[in-house]
Structures are given as structure tokens and as C-alpha cells.
Amino acid sequence: MRPIYLDNNATTRTDPAVVDAMLPFFSEQFGNPSSAHVFGAEVGEAMKQARRSLQALIGAAFDREIIFTSGGTESDNAAILSALETQEGRDEIVTTSVEHPAILSLIEHLEKSRGIKVHRIGVDRHGRLDLEAYQQALGPRTAIASVMWANNETGTIFPVEQLAKWAHAAGALFHTDAVQAVGKVPIDLKATEIDMLSLSGHKLHGPKGIGALYVRKNVKFAPLIRGGHQERARRGGTENAPAIVGLGKAAEFAMAHMEEERTRIRALRDRLEQGVLQQIGHCFVNGDDQNRLPNTSNIAFEYLDGEAILHHMNKAGVAASTGSACTAGSTEPSHVLKAMNVPDVGLRGAIRLSLSRENTDEEIERVLDLLPEIVAHVRTLSPAWQERRVNAARAG
Numbered sequence: 001m002r003p004i005y006l007d008n009n010a011t012t013r014t015d016p017a018v019v020d021a022m023l024p025f026f027s028e029q030f031g032n033p034s035s036a037h038v039f040g041a042e043v044g045e046a047m048k049q050a051r052r053s054l055q056a057l058i059g060a061a062f063d064r065e066i067i068f069t070s071g072g073t074e075s076d077n078a079a080i081l082s083a084l085e086t087q088e089g090r091d092e093i094v095t096t097s098v099e100h101p102a103i104l105s106l107i108e109h110l111e112k113s114r115g116i117k118v119h120r121i122g123v124d125r126h127g128r129l130d131l132e133a134y135q136q137a138l139g140p141r142t143a144i145a146s147v148m149w150a151n152n153e154t155g156t157i158f159p160v161e162q163l164a165k166w167a168h169a170a171g172a173l174f175h176t177d178a179v180q181a182v183g184k185v186p187i188d189l190k191a192t193e194i195d196m197l198s199l200s201g202h203k204l205h206g207p208k209g210i211g212a213l214y215v216r217k218n219v220k221f222a223p224l225i226r227g228g229h230q231e232r233a234r235r236g237g238t239e240n241a242p243a244i245v246g247l248g249k250a251a252e253f254a255m256a257h258m259e260e261e262r263t264r265i266r267a268l269r270d271r272l273e274q275g276v277l278q279q280i281g282h283c284f285v286n287g288d289d290q291n292r293l294p295n296t297s298n299i300a301f302e303y304l305d306g307e308a309i310l311h312h313m314n315k316a317g318v319a320a321s322t323g324s325a326c327t328a329g330s331t332e333p334s335h336v337l338k339a340m341n342v343p344d345v346g347l348r349g350a351i352r353l354s355l356s357r358e359n360t361d362e363e364i365e366r367v368l369d370l371l372p373e374i375v376a377h378v379r380t381l382s383p384a385w386q387e388r389r390v391n392a393a394r395a396g
């Protein structure tokens, strides 16, 4: 039987129709879009279409507000570095303690190498941002506030529209890493004050190695990669035309599937989550139940090691992860769950189940059949769990 894929926040399968749309741009339509002849023109036209599809998906007012990049990580880096370069007299960054490493490791580097002052805003037990601390951290030295739209580990959604307004009131720019939000929740940038937004193709059934940075019209931008005049001189280098066309197709499909994401996928996720909570016990959900992506469930199993559960799930044909793929393999507990003050008994036992439009009812039922046995088995191997049982028995 084909393994069940529940790790869609790490990456999604490229939609076969996206692959089909890309293929001609590896062969017949190989032109350089900057070329003035017919070979270039037809590729340029396809890229224009892709930009419009992406514009529609995120509700940008103008298609030229979109810069194609190599992915979410590059977009995040470009946004932060541009703000520090263009915001004269401002050298501080406001961000959160639960950002993706694409933001956190860059900012840590800037802190160490340039002495940039960083305010990392904390979250509560449900992953909700400390809004008061955020407002207090903003000031006349803030170059940019960067807060993710939705968390990749827990799915928690932050109130970015409001956060952008507060950043502007302090004269700062506002950027959001929306890599997990785009395609899963409706986004209408023209109705917000968000200045910059990062997205990535492979998180929405597009190809890997392609993404975009939205930069609002009239926001000053300093390129990360200088070279030719591609992307209106905001990102040098010959465009990855096949991937850009693929991202455009993926954006079209994401628009078409948005309703399904909000209904069918959410219902599947809820069925899975409720089933686990009811059948297994001594486990709890991490994240903001009220404001959460429809596809994500982060469940902590007390006294257990998440990696051990995942290992046995993998053997049984179910693929998931502990959270961020970038920290997989390390035994350090997740920085997101630590920031949420998740109790010690659950800190190492968390697994992330992330669904997509490709998951079926049958798959979820199968996981619900398998998981109780797997957890029971891992519990027999867990000294912490056994000790807890003995203590509980003694306590009567």
C-alpha cells in the first residue's frame, strides 16, 4: 500500500497538472524572457500570466508588486535586509520567538555581526502573540517588524493586518512570512497595510526552488541579488521560467481549491484530531484552536518521544514529522513549543500532522486505526511512561 503523506507543511506533492504546464518551458519554449525575439517573447508572456495568477491569489493591487525569488527563505532574507538598507536612521527589528529559521537565523546573524537590536516577542500557552509587548517594542528606531502569518509547526494564525497597522503607526515597515498561509486561507493584500510578504511554491503544490516576495508599490526596495535588470532590477539572474509558470498554475489551483481547504480538509483534520484525543488519552493539542490553519494538527503525547512515534508510524506507512523539517534529526525540543511553555511531559512528544487536498477519508480512518496501537507500543518502551504508571498505581 502507498504510504500516507501527512507532512504537507514540510512540502507538498507538485500537482501533476502543474508539472504538465511546466514541461514545454524545458523544451520548445526555452527562450530567455529578456530576449527581444519571438523565443523570448512567448516565455515573457507566460511569466506575465503566472504573475497575474499569483497577484489574484494574494489580492495584490498590481502585478508588478510581485518579485519572483528562489523560495521562501530568499524572500524572507530579501525583505529584512532591504528594510535595514532603506529605512534610514532605523536599525532595530521586531519579530517573534516562533518564526521559521529563515527569519530567526538571519536575524540572529545580524544581531551578532552588525549589532542590530532585536525584539523577539513571546507567545502564550496557546501560541498567541503578546500584543502588548509587540506594541511596546515598536519605536522610532524600528526598521521593520516581521511576523509570520501562520506558524508552520502549530498552524497558529497571527493577526497580521492589525500588527501591520501598529508597525506603520511607529513609522516601521511590516513584513510577513506567509509561506504556510498562502493557498490555505484567503489573503487580500490590497485591503491591508502589509508592505512585504513571502511565499513559496512547494508549500502549495508547486515546484521547489521558486517563490515570491510581494513588495507594495512605493515601498523602497534594495535587491538582495544584484545583476541584470530582471524583475525590474529587483532580483538579478535569468528567471527560472519553468518554475515560475509552475508557481502560477499552482496559484490558480490554490484559488480553485480554497473552499475545499476551508471545509473538507478542515473536517478531515478535525476528525483525525478528535479521534486521536478520544482514543489515546494523555495527549493534547498545541496551538490556537480559534485561529489555526485548517490543515495542521500538532499533538503532544505525554512522557513519549515524538521521534519514536514517527519512526513506528513510518514503518506502518504513515509519514509525518515533529515540526520544522529544518530541525528534524536534532533532539532539541522545538523552539516554537518551548516559546509556548508547553509542559515538560509533552515537550518532546509532539508530532505534527499536516494535511492537503490529496488526503482522503480512508487515509484518515487508517491512521486512526494504526495510531492507538503505535502509541501503546511506544509507551511500553518509554521509561518515563512506565515510571508514571508505577507512581499512579502507588498513589492508588
Ligand SMILES: *Cc1c(COP(=O)(O)O)cnc(C)c1O
Pocket: 009, 010, 070, 071, 072, 073, 074, 100, 102, 148, 150, 151, 152, 177, 178, 179, 180, 200, 201, 202, 203, 209, 210, 211
Ligand atoms: C517552508 C517555509 C519557509 C522556507 O521556504 P523555502 O521555499 O523552503 O525556502 C519559510 N517559512 C515558513 C513558515 C515555511 O514553512
